[in-house]
Amino acid sequence: MKKDVIGITGMSCASCALRIEKTLGGQDGIKSVAVNLAMERAAVEYDDTVIDEPAIMDKIRGLGFGVIEKERPVEGPAAAEIAIFGMTCASCSARVEKALKGVPGVTNASVNLATERATVEYDPLNSSVTEMIKAVETAGYKAEEISHDSRDHEKEAREKEIRGLRLRLILSIVLSSPLILAMTLEIINFHIDILHHPLFQLIVASPVQFFIGWRFYRNGWKSLKSLSPGMDLLVAMGTSAAYFFSIYNGFFKELPAGVKGDLYFEASALIITLVLLGKYLEAGAKGKTSEAIKKLMGLQPKTATVIRDGKETEIPIERVITGDIISVRPGERIPVDGTVVSGFSAVDESMITGESMPVDKKEGDRIIGGTINRNGSITFKATRIGKDTVLARIIKVVEEAQGSKAPIQKLADKVAGVFVPAVLLIAIITFALWSLVFGNTSMGIIAAVSVLVIACPCALGLATPTAIMVGTGLGAEHGILIKNVESLELALKIHAVVLDKTGTITRGEPSVTDIIPLGGTDEGLLIEYASVAEKKSEHPLGRAIYAMGKVRTGSIDDPENFIAIPGKGVKAQYKGLSILAGTRSLMAEDNISITTEDSISHRLEGEGKTAIYIAADGKLMGIIAVADTIREDSAEAIGKLQAMNIQVYMMTGDNARTAAAIGAQAGIESSHIISQVLPENKAAEIKKLQNKGMVVAMVGDGINDAPALATADIGMAMGTGSDIAIESGDITLAGSSLKNAVSAILLSKKTMRKIKQNLFWAFFYNVIGIPFAAMGLLNPIIAGAAMAFSSVSVVTNSLSLKRYRIKG
Numbered sequence: 001m002k003k004d005v006i007g008i009t010g011m012s013c014a015s016c017a018l019r020i021e022k023t024l025g026g027q028d029g030i031k032s033v034a035v036n037l038a039m040e041r042a043a044v045e046y047d048d049t050v051i052d053e054p055a056i057m058d059k060i061r062g063l064g065f066g067v068i069e070k071e072r073p074v075e076g077p078a079a080a081e082i083a084i085f086g087m088t089c090a091s092c093s094a095r096v097e098k099a100l101k102g103v104p105g106v107t108n109a110s111v112n113l114a115t116e117r118a119t120v121e122y123d124p125l126n127s128s129v130t131e132m133i134k135a136v137e138t139a140g141y142k143a144e145e146i147s148h149d150s151r152d153h154e155k156e157a158r159e160k161e162i163r164g165l166r167l168r169l170i171l172s173i174v175l176s177s178p179l180i181l182a183m184t185l186e187i188i189n190f191h192i193d194i195l196h197h198p199l200f201q202l203i204v205a206s207p208v209q210f211f212i213g214w215r216f217y218r219n220g221w222k223s224l225k226s227l228s229p230g231m232d233l234l235v236a237m238g239t240s241a242a243y244f245f246s247i248y249n250g251f252f253k254e255l256p257a258g259v260k261g262d263l264y265f266e267a268s269a270l271i272i273t274l275v276l277l278g279k280y281l282e283a284g285a286k287g288k289t290s291e292a293i294k295k296l297m298g299l300q301p302k303t304a305t306v307i308r309d310g311k312e313t314e315i316p317i318e319r320v321i322t323g324d325i326i327s328v329r330p331g332e333r334i335p336v337d338g339t340v341v342s343g344f345s346a347v348d349e350s351m352i353t354g355e356s357m358p359v360d361k362k363e364g365d366r367i368i369g370g371t372i373n374r375n376g377s378i379t380f381k382a383t384r385i386g387k388d389t390v391l392a393r394i395i396k397v398v399e400e401a402q403g404s405k406a407p408i409q410k411l412a413d414k415v416a417g418v419f420v421p422a423v424l425l426i427a428i429i430t431f432a433l434w435s436l437v438f439g440n441t442s443m444g445i446i447a448a449v450s451v452l453v454i455a456c457p458c459a460l461g462l463a464t465p466t467a468i469m470v471g472t473g474l475g476a477e478h479g480i481l482i483k484n485v486e487s488l489e490l491a492l493k494i495h496a497v498v499l500d501k502t503g504t505i506t507r508g509e510p511s512v513t514d515i516i517p518l519g520g521t522d523e524g525l526l527i528e529y530a531s532v533a534e535k536k537s538e539h540p541l542g543r544a545i546y547a548m549g550k551v552r553t554g555s556i557d558d559p560e561n562f563i564a565i566p567g568k569g570v571k572a573q574y575k576g577l578s579i580l581a582g583t584r585s586l587m588a589e590d591n592i593s594i595t596t597e598d599s600i601s602h603r604l605e606g607e608g609k610t611a612i613y614i615a616a617d618g619k620l621m622g623i624i625a626v627a628d629t630i631r632e633d634s635a636e637a638i639g640k641l642q643a644m645n646i647q648v649y650m651m652t653g654d655n656a657r658t659a660a661a662i663g664a665q666a667g668i669e670s671s672h673i674i675s676q677v678l679p680e681n682k683a684a685e686i687k688k689l690q691n692k693g694m695v696v697a698m699v700g701d702g703i704n705d706a707p708a709l710a711t712a713d714i715g716m717a718m719g720t721g722s723d724i725a726i727e728s729g730d731i732t733l734a735g736s737s738l739k740n741a742v743s744a745i746l747l748s749k750k751t752m753r754k755i756k757q758n759l760f761w762a763f764f765y766n767v768i769g770i771p772f773a774a775m776g777l778l779n780p781i782i783a784g785a786a787m788a789f790s791s792v793s794v795v796t797n798s799l800s801l802k803r804y805r806i807k808g
Contacts, residue, residue, distance in 0.1 A: 001045055002047075004046075004053055005041055006042045006057065007041055008041065008042055008065050009066035009067070020042060020063060021033045021034070024056065027056075029049075029050025043126065079122075080119075080122065080132065081119055081120075081145070082118040082136065082143050082144065082146060083144045083146050084143055085116065085142040087141060088458065089231035091419065091420050092223070092461075093113040093461050096139055097109050097110070097118070099135045100118060100132055100135060102135065103122070103135045105126030106121070106127055106132065114468075114469055115465065117146065118136075118143075133145065139222065139223075140219055161283065162280070162284065166280060172208050172212045172273040172276055175207055176208060176273045179204060179205060179265055179266035180270060182195040182196050182266065198246075198250030199250075202246075202250070202265065204269070208268070209268055212272060212276070213236070213239060213272045216236040216239070219232035220233035220234075220237070231455075234452045234453065235453060238448075238449045239268040239449075239453070240268075241448065242265075242445075242446075243265065245264060245442075245445050246262075246265045249262050264446070264780070267449070267779075267781050270784065271784035274781070274785045274787075275453075275788050295477065296370075296394060296395050299370035300369060300370050300389075302317055303315060303316055304335035305327045307326070307379065308324070317336070321385065323382060324381070325379055325381055327377070328377070328379070329377050330345070330373060330374065330375050330376060331373065333371070334367050334370065334371050334372070336369040336382045337383055338367055338382045338384075339364065339365070340361050340365050340367060341363060341380055342363060342378065343362075343379055345374060346359065346360050346376070347359050347361050347371050347372065347374060351370065351477075352370065352479065352734055361378065369390065370389075394476060397483050398476045408752075409463075409464040409465070427451040428448070429774075430444065430447045430451050431445065431447070434776070447774055447775070447776040450773035450776075450778045451770055451773045451774050453787055454769045454770060454778065454783035454784070454787050459758070459790045459791045459793075462791055463762050463794050466758070466798035466799075467755045468488070470799060471748075471751030471754070471801055474747065474801065474804065475744065475747050478743065479735045479740060480731065480733060480734075480743060480744045480747060481732040481733075482731050482744070482747075486730075487748065488752055490695060491745050491752070492748070492749055493695045494714065495693075495694040496696050496697070497646050497647070497648050497698075498674075498685070498689070498696060498697070498698045498699070499699050500700040500701065501651065503718070503736075504718060505630055505631065505634045505638075505666050505738065506630050508540060508701075510541055510544040510626045511547075512625070513609055514609065514623070515527065515622070516623045517621065517622040518622045519622075521622050524553075525621070526622040527549050528549070528553060529574065529616055530581055530614045531549025531552075531553065532556055532559050533574070533580070533614070534549075535562075536558075537570050542570060545626065557574070565582065568585055568589075569581050569612070570582060578617055579616050580613070581612055583655070584601075584613070584655075587613050590615070592615050594620060597613075600623055604623070605655055606657050608627060608661030608665065609625040610654055611623050611624075611625055611658075631736070633737055633739050635667045637737070637739045637741065638666050641741075641742060649668070649674060650662070650666065650668050650674065651674045651682060651708075652673075652677065653679070655676055656675045656676065660673060682707065682708035686708050686711045686712050695713045697712055697715075697741075697745075698714070698716065698729075699718060700715075700718065714729075714731065716741050717729035717731070718735070718736070719733070719734065743806045758794045761793065761797070762790070765790050769786060
């Protein structure tokens, strides 16, 4: 079967699309047809042995339509990020999400109120970003596709929006001031005729109501048309009720001589002013939640000094190409990722890895763009540029995490979806009860206005995303990349953490500790044969033996043949001899007896060393012991995990004795040590723990442990420098310390605590405030102030997370 896209011209309505689908669908060999009227495309799946593309095009032309040559084969789903402007509350984000999901071809859409962004998954054959933007604009908002090049434009648009809010707020305060003064003077029984005259108050209040407050009418009407009412409609209805009731009382209501009707112009004007103040403060606070991303973006230099044709030239970073030789002086930032070709320096990588000590760099070492060259001049070859650099990938990961939704947000989304209609119903009931049951229409209007303006779905929509933005940003600043927001919730439920031994608990840099020749073998010959056999090995133990041999003999010959046997060792041919280097099981496979030497290997393994047997042509030559010492902070980190009531397991391919010795040094219970595990069986061991009902986190190197990381409920991939495995696991730990895993769990718990606090206060505020307003116990101005500052308080609470000091 083949799938193609055919461009079609001349379609004018849905009937045209249906006619093409019906005609093509009836042809032999055509399995499916999907015609998109808006994009003027047909996606056709067909058997090209029965019917070919020219024949399909002829059928379309026969119906009276034009055909454009085939555009491209189907490439699968695509994703887009869209900046949304004008959202004010959770109902707005729900409305935008609904509009995007209604676009044909869109498979999923997630709108984040805090970041004011939408992440959309779609079929590019049946949808386009242009259609999505149209849908958002139809719903009453402005939208723009986000690309790396559009970030500056997006920032300008945000700043323009804040400037506009500030200007409207200042104007609103100026116009509302006489009304506030009149209200204050009336409280102390001091009367100034001009300030209390209905006509003066009408003149002052009208610009606030209809010019400054026009945004509420506009957005409210659009939300009503799309059957997704939000905060703007509540503010527009509440302030309009107070405004027009004041006009009625001041100009049309028949009152006894000398009696003046109650005016509420100050209420309508001050509510709008307070809501604008809340939105202005909220916009500033929301900007602070993304400071971590801005810091990361600011790490990349704008220029680089490249050496071309023997001359140093400073060029914009965008013009650097892979393979360029770049010069970096002391104190300068390294512009892109690369490999040092000359010079020596110490590089501060703390902004990427979170580790404070500078790292020495010499010829052949890899360096990361955005880090700081401290005290020596170096030149390096650019290996990764643009979006492929470690820094760019980190920024992408953090942005994606901040744009995603945590499962806990689903409840808030459901409530926000029915919140405004429920509030409108409560306001109507409030007015009816006060007017019909208690006979007080004025009080009914005031209470209904209070209900409308105190209700705030904004706090519900901001509760989760703002905390996630601050939490993930804080983690990124300390080398903890939280990529999967669901892992934040799972971190609260972790029962067990499985640690890979090599490179996680231990340094991952084993060295030879003992060389024991057997059967009269010369030590030099044992070292030569072992080093040759391990020369092409990629295993850390094999590399340690090769490194030792190179130091002892100077140069090592290549083996004539080499085979690596995962979990067991290596086989090689050298000088016509078959050489084995590996475990007991490898020796057993070649019927090499090691019974009499077992006591030696048992002693070594009891000391935490790994015994490597060396044999040539079926004869055991000797044993070489290799040890990998544990990191100085591993035992402390494991103790902290255990203090959190988390069971800590160690998983290794080492034999039981060696594993037990390392486990004892690290403080891990002997029953929690899983030894002699082949790489392909690590995931199965994780599954065994999960089958016991445990929520399991796995900490490994992100490369060799990829299957186990994927199987675990939370996968934490560790890496250092430019070797960071950013794409592996749910959380990436940039650094070599196991304390980072502890920090990641603690940060996740802290972030979730903030989310729950925010949701509690958002629900509590509305549950308490609305009944008080309905009972007439809240002045509309107080209600408006409370509504304005409820969302600000949620964002401020999230920002308080920035004060948390990450310590493993």
